[in-house]
Amino acid sequence: MAKKSDTDAVAVVDGVEVLGPATPRLRIPLRSADDVRRELARLYRQMKSKEISAADGTKLAYVLNLLRQAIETGELETRIAALESQAQTLKGGK
Known part of the structure; x- marks a missing residue:
């Protein structure tokens, strides 16, 4: 049966x-x-105003937090790679 x-x-x-x-x-x-x-x-505002249930909101917040962690990890990897590249350039220039 179709939903x-x-x-x-x-x-x-x-x-x-x-x-x-x-x-x-x-x-x-x-x-x-x-x-x-x-x-x-x-x-949070939707949960507070009861537009979305706390149970559903909690699940979505958990996934959003995982996404935030993945974004932060990617940004840190990029910054570390840039620092390592800069350090390698400085070593090579001496």
């Missing part, structure tokens, strides 16, 4: 339930730790 929400139109074609067109995906910038921080703040 139906309040906004989905369900049609029956040859005895098979078919959902209507998909809703467009929400694009939220999550490229930096600051982007993730803003999304966590938005999520």
Whole structure:
């Protein structure tokens, strides 16, 4: 059986339930730790105002925190590589 929400139109074609067109995906910038921080703040406000359940919000916050850690790790790797490259250049120039 096809899953139906309040906004989905369900049609029956040859005895098979078919959902209507998909809703467009929400694009939220999550490229930096600051982007993730803003999304966590938005999520907190939604949980506080009961727009989203605490259980669902907690799960989303956990995933956002993992994403923030991955972003920070990538940024640190980039910075360390730049420092190592700079140090190698200085050693070679002496």
